[in-house]
Amino acid sequence: MTRQLWFDLRETLRQAETTIAGPDAGPTGEPQEPWLVVDTAGGRLWFTPVNAPRPRSATVTAVHDDGPQPSRPWPPYRQPLTEPGPDDTSLLDRLHAAAREGHRWLVIDSTMPPQLHTAAVYDTATVPATATWTPAYLAAGELGPYPGEIAAGYQYDGSVIARFRLEAVERIAADAHARTWPGQTADLLVRRGYGNRTEVFMAHAAGSIDTSTPWQPEAGDETLGMRRVTVDTDGWYVLVDDLWMWRQVDPPMVQTRPGHGHAPEQDMFEPDGPYGSRCTVCGATGYDIADRTLPSMAGYGSDTTTWCRICRSSESHLQEIGRVSRRATWPPSLDA
Numbered sequence: 521m522t523r524q525l526w527f528d529l530r531e532t533l534r535q536a537e538t539t540i541a542g543p544d545a546g547p548t549g550e551p552q553e554p555w556l557v558v559d560t561a562g563g564r565l566w567f568t569p570v571n572a573p574r575p576r577s578a579t580v581t582a583v584h585d586d587g588p589q590p591s592r593p594w595p596p597y598r599q600p601l602t603e604p605g606p607d608d609t610s611l612l613d614r615l616h617a618a619a620r621e622g623h624r625w626l627v628i629d630s631t632m633p634p635q636l637h638t639a640a641v642y643d644t645a646t647v648p649a650t651a652t653w654t655p656a657y658l659a660a661g662e663l664g665p666y667p668g669e670i671a672a673g674y675q676y677d678g679s680v681i682a683r684f685r686l687e688a689v690e691r692i693a694a695d696a697h698a699r700t701w702p703g704q705t706a707d708l709l710v711r712r713g714y715g716n717r718t719e720v721f722m723a724h725a726a727g728s729i730d731t732s733t734p735w736q737p738e739a740g741d742e743t744l745g746m747r748r749v750t751v752d753t754d755g756w757y758v759l760v761d762d763l764w765m766w767r768q769v770d771p772p773m774v775q776t777r778p779g780h781g782h783a784p785e786q787d788m789f790e791p792d793g794p795y796g797s798r799c800t801v802c803g804a805t806g807y808d809i810a811d812r813t814l815p816s817m818a819g820y821g822s823d824t825t826t827w828c829r830i831c832r833s834s835e836s837h838l839q840e841i842g843r844v845s846r847r848a849t850w851p852p853s854l855d856a
């Protein structure tokens with residue numbers, strides 16, 4: 521197995537841009553060609569002007585370091601950042617394109633020379649404390665949607681990693697219980713209160729359970745599998761389990777079309793700096809705002825769509841119809 525270093529792609533790009541735009545231009549005032557430097561042994565990377573040890577960007581440390589550790593020190597590996605390669609794109613171009621597509625990771629296989637690629641998600645059941653959580657509507661099987669948060673850039677066995685407030689956990693527990701049929705094995709969420717302390721269990725309960733009353737985890741021999749869910753210090757319950765495969769679903773939308781009696785509405789996206797835009801519904805910026813241009817269904821011209829990866833609001837300009845916008849009901853709530 522090859523050792524793999526997983527770096528936060530957005531943080532990596534921020535450091536790359538800082539190095540390119542920073543006051544590190546050479547004596548002639550010309551910006552120097554920046555290089556990516558990878559210290560595979562130390563699990564770190566940084567950017568630096570060519571052949572100069574300093575000044576350089578801040579160091580980015582690998583969030584995940586998988587596989588066998590190196591048995592001997594390897595020299596740092598250097599690669600041009602902005603020089604076009606054989607396919608006319610530079611490493612920076614490729615990293616930008618991947619981030620715009622929603623990828624969250626720069627993955628470096630520590631072969632010699634190291635192989636660089638990008639990935640959308642890292643698969644794990646336990647996300648690190650550094651993970652970025654973003655609001656989302658979530659569903660599991662027939663249940664949902666419920667308001668919660670997902671760990672950006674993570675999945676567990678194909679399921680997003682979701683966490684919920686106690687209020688949502690109680691709703692999920694009630695819904696799961698209500699859909700339990702007598703005599704059938706059921707996946708349940710169980711809440712037990714001890715004064716001001718609450719315990720939540722994810723249970724796989726046998727068909728003999730009595731569904732007329734709230735099921736209790738004490739019924740040992742009726743339990744095929746049970747796991748305690750611990751609440752974190754901020755009051756979130758992370759519900760990660762093979763039996764609860766969460767998926768992100770579209771929020772309820774307020775759809776409006778020009779010419780259908782609606783007053784002209786404000787733009788869904790507003791400028792944010794010289795190149796970026798900001799979602800006016802949830803406030804997301806940067807790589808959370810995505811664009812797509814496709815040949816029009818009308819047979820001429822093109823259709824463009826801008827959408828927000830966080831709240832999923834979107835605005836399209838279609839040759840045939842004109843402007844179509846979909847505004848998410850936001851923030852996620854139990855009553856939406």
Ligand SMILES: [Zn+2]
Pocket residue numbers: 799800801802803804828829830831832833
């Ligand atoms: Zn948004």
